[in-house]
Amino acid sequence: MNIASLVRFKKRQEIYRAGEPVEAIYNVVSGVVKSFSVDPDGGERINTFLFAGDLLGLSEEGRYANSAEAITAVTAYRLPIPKLQRHLHREAELGFHVICKLCQEIREAQRHAFLVSRREALPKIVMFLQMLEQLQASRGEPTNEIHLPMDRTEIGEYVGMSLGAVSRAFRKLAADAVIELRNRQHVKIRNRAAFDELAGMPGGLAEGRRR
Amino acid sequence: MNIASLVRFKKRQEIYRAGEPVEAIYNVVSGVVKSFSVDPDGGERINTFLFAGDLLGLSEEGRYANSAEAITAVTAYRLPIPKLQRHLHREAELGFHVICKLCQEIREAQRHAFLVSRREALPKIVMFLQMLEQLQASRGEPTNEIHLPMDRTEIGEYVGMSLGAVSRAFRKLAADAVIELRNRQHVKIRNRAAFDELAGMPGGLAEGRRR
């Protein structure tokens, strides 16, 4: 990524908008980005949160499929498409690397689809927290506390619940001493067994079990 | 894809199982495949249906992330990983092609996540039918009738509804003359306007609309 330029985005700054022609892709260096779509009625659906090391902006259509906005202050490498293509032709390694990243993204999207398909609030939130925890771990950050850079509304837009339900779920988990809400952005797991248990499938969508 | 071998799978035959080491990837030539995960309780969640032209089996981990099973009789090109790698190094074009396919898959997975996040049954089913219709069109098949190669249970496992709700939704759509159920596998759209309208967001998840 030597020919990429380092760019900065302020908190809440738009990075690109769905439908615009793809001029460059970004490789997040620090901060958090959300990638989302806007429904006809104005509601947002967050497709993914992107952290350090994640790629964003790739599209086969020549136009961005989603919009992207910085949730925190963000620094990223900006890599214009023509340069990317030139490099793809020169170094097969790069192509391989991109393919790996994309496979990860697919897995991530599938996990997200599962998360969102859950009907009950607690499993959803717990699974969401597990996801954040794993990402944190994979970035080598401390794991004793989970950091939530996004607000409750955005969590709702990601997990597919109303703002109210998100709040209630967090409070319930705290009330049951499964987690501790140190403040809006920091959660600690108090009872790991109960926590992991909740991520299982006590109730939920399970009728279909034939064949 | 000249060095790939053509393989056949019978209806309901397993193609690979999650966790197995990745030996080869497949490029579907004909038929339909489902890619799914099995929950601890035995329930299946279908991540995607694969049709002619789709790639399956790519994984960055060296192990299949999902299981795959033929829904109909299937023919596919089987491409062992070592050969794939050799070719990736020789032809940058191939890498580019794979990247495009993966981007499509990501988009598909995101659409799926959205579909699954819908609470109401009718929008879900309508969106599912739209998806099938588009795929059919993109394969150049006739579009006047939508073909459902999978059974109701599998539709439920894909859209995230119970078998019963899937059935009810189809019957309701038929009762309202939005669609016609020619038989279990063939649906015709009777009222396109109402159909597309239903895919919109009349109710559903929308509370979060601030900032």
Added chain:
DNA sequence: TCGCGAGATTGATCAGGATCAAAGATTGTG
């Protein structure tokens, strides 16, 4: 053609969120 069996339909009940509205915290600012 008849009967079998997987797949599909349907009904009644129940649980869990969405919604809407109103008040309570927090954070940052002047």
Added chain:
DNA sequence: CACAATCTTTGATCCTGATCAATCTCGCGA
């Protein structure tokens, strides 16, 4: 330091699908 703007929490009601179980039906093989 107090205020303002956000962000969050909480309550009451309604709506929708999950569940479970019983029945129906179409397609297929004998």
